[in-house]
Structures are given as structure tokens and as C-alpha cells.
Amino acid sequence: MSGSFIMPLLGCPMSSDPVQPRNLIPIAVIGDGCAGLSLAAKADLLPGYALAIVAPRLERPQQDHIWGMWQMDWLKDTVPLARKIWYKWSIRSAETEVVMQAGKHPYLALTRQTWLAHCKQRATLHGVAFHDEMAKLVDLPAQQVFDSRPPKQRPDMMLQHFIGWHVRAASGSFDDDTAILMDFRCDQSRGMHFIYCLPFSDSEALVESTLFSPSLEPDTFYETAISKWLTGCAGLTDFEVTQTETGAIPLGLMARHDPNLQGIGGNGGAIRPSSGYAFSFIQKQISSAVVQVISCGLRAPIRRLIFGWTGCFCRCYVISHSVRPRYSLKWQRG
Ligand SMILES: Cc1cc2nc3c(=O)[nH]c(=O)nc-3n(C[C@H](O)[C@H](O)[C@H](O)COP(=O)(O)OP(=O)(O)OC[C@H]3O[C@@H](n4cnc5c(N)ncnc54)[C@H](O)[C@@H]3O)c2cc1C
Secondary structure: OOOOOOOOOOOOOOOOOOOOOOOOEEEEEEOOOHHHHHHHOOHHHOOOEEEEEEOOOOOOOOOOOEEEEEOOHHHOOOHHHOOEEEOEEEEEOOOOEEEEEOOOOOEEEEEHHHHHHHHHHHHHHOOOEEEOOOOHHHHOOOOEEEEOOOOEOOOOOEEEEEEEEEEEEOOOOOOOOEEEEEEOOOOOOOOEEEEEEEEOOOOEEEEEEEEEEOOOOOHHHHHHHHHHHHHHHOOOOOEEEEEEEEEEEEEOOOEOOOOOOEEOHHHHOOOOOOOOOOHHHHHHHHHHHHHHHHHHHHHOOOOOOOOHHHHHHHHHHHHOHHHHHHHHHHHHHO
């Protein structure tokens, strides 16, 4: 990474722009997803800077989905917004089940819309400007551009891909004390495959079929796995699907969307290669970026997060799919 990220984007503000106090240093942020808005929400911590978000209006609004994560010290803002918190979670295979418990670091679920709305509200309160045309970027006199557009994905990359169903069933259908993070009682023929079940109450749950492999399967693969698990493992005969979510998260190192711009979020290396988890790491990255700007100004590059051994872990999964369920169970046992 280069030592300086001051961008050559000095230009003349357009006459319709809000008048910016002369002494504020302008910063532009591309993208209004998790990383872009999480940074904008912290604008009050950067009183010497004027932040502007540049994000084109999407033809189709991004689907809502759940972010799951372990509660950490740097996630204090997310806890009051959580849809549900679990102090127990389990990993299971046909042979065995491991149940883990945590007092200090429970597992929590947050909806994307809740978090983005919270960040946008804070950002607006702290005077962040929002622009919905990329062309605006050249007009902004930004001395730094943080870019959260997706990084460049290689065609052969390992992916974590999934379809999730939000399911409603009769009360008593789910044990809402325990999140099921991996249940391997499903088809293992296409790659490492497990069912992820977050029970929000005893009658509502997100049930996801998640596969680790370099290529996507037809939707029927994931849907059949969810249906079979709901009937065969959860013992449900009648349920309603109220919402669906899908995703394909690339796992591994990727080049930034634009090598000349400072990447943040997925574009700044914040996706953990072994699991696809990113929300927590994005919050950590944004907090450290803010501290760096406060203490060193705009010259300091934002460091990539180091996930060294988790990348090896990911490759081990790929090498021998027959040991994957056992490996995951052992790993959870410690
Ligand atoms: C369905 C799904 C479920 C996930 N679940 C979890 C989970 O449970 N736990 C977890 O930790 N992580 C999860 N992740 C991974 C990760 O947390 C998210 O992908 C997260 O949103 C990444 O944040 P980001 O800001 O890097 O990207 P995004 O939130 O995707 O934001 C990217 C922004 O860039 C904009 N953009 C894209 N292309 C362009 C362009 N060409 N020009 C201008 N702007 C552009 C988009 O509009 C958006 O505003 C999940 C991801 C998905 C997709």
C-alpha cells in the first residue's frame, strides 16, 4: 500500500453545494452500505472534517438480511439494536452435538436495514452530505476518498453461498435459547454444507442452507436442503416462508475496486476468509480508521486486517470434505 492516500480530486465545488466552512477538510466516501454508513455515523468524532457519501441510487433496493456476530467490546452500538441475542449455540453432525455457552460474548443478530437506518440517522445529524450521482465525486474537493465498492473477485475463488428462509410455524417449533450455527445433517456432495438456524422466537427462525465451494448451485439445491432439514431434523410438518435472503461471499484476498483509492469494508480486506463474517471486522476497521485520521491526519493508510491462519483453515476445509464436519466439531470443542 502506498504511504499517502491524499487523492488528486481537488476541484471547484458546484454553486448549488451547501456552503462548507472553509476550515473543514473534505472527505468523500463511496458507497452507502455497511462500511460507508458505519464510517459516516462516526462523523462527530472527526470535527475537523466534512464527510460526503457518494452512492448511486440502485434500480432495485438491496434486500434486507441478517448480520450474525459475536458481541465484542467494539460492538457496543449494535447491542441495543439486536433483533435477538443467544447465550448458547450449537454445532452438530449425524453423530454428535456440541453446545457452547458464553456470558460475555453471546451471539447476536441484527438486520441490515436497522443498522443502516441507525447509521444514516446519526450521519445526517452530524452534517454528512449525501449525493446519489457518481459524477459528483469529481466536483467534491475531497482530500481523501474511502471506497467501499466491492473488491475485484477472481473467477476461481472459494465462495460462501447460501439461501435463507425466514420461517413461521406453530409456537413451540424452535428452541429459541440456542442458535444452531452449523448442522451438517445435509447433503455433503457439493462442498462443505451446513444448515444455519437462528430461532428468533419459538415460532420464527431464519433457516439457511450454506455451502462453501467455488461455484453456485441451482436454487433448488439450497431450498431442498432447508425443506428436508425443517421436516427431517426440526420435525415441522407445516410452516410458512415469510422472507428469503441470498448471498455469495467471496473468501480470500482480493484486489481493491480501484487500486488508487483507500478501500474500506469488503473492499478493505474486512471479510474473514474462513467464514465470510465481516460486520464485526468492518466496525473494528472503521474505528481504527477514525483513530488514525484523528491522530495522524489523512496521510496514514488504513491497515488491512490480518486473517492469516483463517485462510489456511479455509483451504483445509476444501481439501477433504469428508473430515469437515468432524473438524468443525473439534474446533468448537477447542
Ligand atoms: C446476504 C448476506 C448475508 C451476510 N451475512 C453476514 C453475517 O451474518 N455476518 C457477517 O459478519 N457478515 C455477513 N455478510 C458479509 C458482510 O457483512 C456484508 O457483505 C457487508 O455488507 C459488507 O459491507 P461493505 O460495506 O463492504 O459492502 P456493502 O454493504 O455491500 O456496501 C457496498 C456499497 O457499495 C455500493 N456499490 C456497489 N457497486 C457500486 C458501484 N459500481 N458504484 C458505486 N457504488 C457501488 C453499494 O450500493 C453499497 O452501498 C453477509 C453478506 C450478505 C450479502
